[in-house]
Amino acid sequence: NAGVTQTPKFQVLKTGQSMTLQCAQDMNHEYMSWYRQDPGMGLRLIHYSVGAGITDQGEVPNGYNVSRSTTEDFPLRLLSAAPSQTSVYFCASRRSSNQPQHFGDGTRLSIL
Amino acid sequence: GEDVEQSLFLSVREGDSSVINCTYTDSSSTYLYWYKQEPGAGLQLLTYIFSNMDMKQDQRLTVLLNKKDKHLSLRIADTQTGDSAIYFCAESMGGGSQGNLIFGKGTKLSVKP
Numbered sequence: 001n002a003g004v005t006q007t008p009k010f011q012v013l014k015t016g017q018s019m020t021l022q023c024a025q026d027m028n029h030e031y032m033s034w035y036r037q038d039p040g041m042g043l044r045l046i047h048y049s050v051g052a053g054i055t056d057q058g059e060v061p062n063g064y065n066v067s068r069s070t071t072e073d074f075p076l077r078l079l080s081a082a083p084s085q086t087s088v089y090f091c092a093s094r095r096s097s098n099q100p101q102h103f104g105d106g107t108r109l110s111i112l
Numbered sequence: 113g114e115d116v117e118q119s120l121f122l123s124v125r126e127g128d129s130s131v132i133n134c135t136y137t138d139s140s141s142t143y144l145y146w147y148k149q150e151p152g153a154g155l156q157l158l159t160y161i162f163s164n165m166d167m168k169q170d171q172r173l174t175v176l177l178n179k180k181d182k183h184l185s186l187r188i189a190d191t192q193t194g195d196s197a198i199y200f201c202a203e204s205m206g207g208g209s210q211g212n213l214i215f216g217k218g219t220k221l222s223v224k225p
Contacts, residue, residue: 035215042215042216042217042218043155043200043213043215045212045213045214048212090155092155097204098142098143099211100157100160101145101157101213102157103156103157104154105154106153106154
């Protein structure tokens with residue numbers, strides 16, 4: 001009963017590097033979202049998807065790309081990492097727009 | 113714009129009741145949520161309330177919703193040291209945002225033995 005799985009759990013990058021944070025869910029949920037959590041800021045929405053092939057921007061999308069080629073997977077790509085992207089990243093999924101979101105355990109990302 | 117406000121800290125003694133308060137701005141929110149986050153962990157859904165309800169009770173948890181004042185509270189009865197965590201209030205965004213959540217900054221609950 002995996003739920004929402006995020007990999008890696010920790011990552012350190014150098015400024016300018018690119019990487020992909022992985023998110024997979026096994027609940028056949030249509031809706032998936034990416035949030036970042038910064039100290040004193042709560043969680044903020046980066047990108048979201050309402051189904052395979054459909055993505056949209058959230059509150060803080062700059063510097064990130066997403067795609068949704070399958071229902072199960074929703075990777076988040078950092079194109080050219082910057083120290084301001086040091087954060088904890090959470091992926092979430094839900095069955096429909098009015099259902100509760102289920103969160104993964106997060107990826108702790110540090111950019112030097 | 114939409115915003116969710118919470119007090120940042122709450123300290124209680126073990127066995128007492130804890131009340132965490134939240135105010136929100138989007139009157140079109142359909143659901144309001146409480147999540148719990150323990151150190152180094154993800155967010156755990158505690159409970160949620162539909163916007164046409166005034167109260168919801170689930171074991172030690174009681175959620176009260178005052179829609180007129182846009183005020184939400186979470187009461188934890190008989191608070192235990194294991195309840196020490198950060199508690200996030202969240203409202204679902206209306207319109208084209210497809211129910212994505214706006215979070216408060218979280219209330220850190222400390223339970224003293």
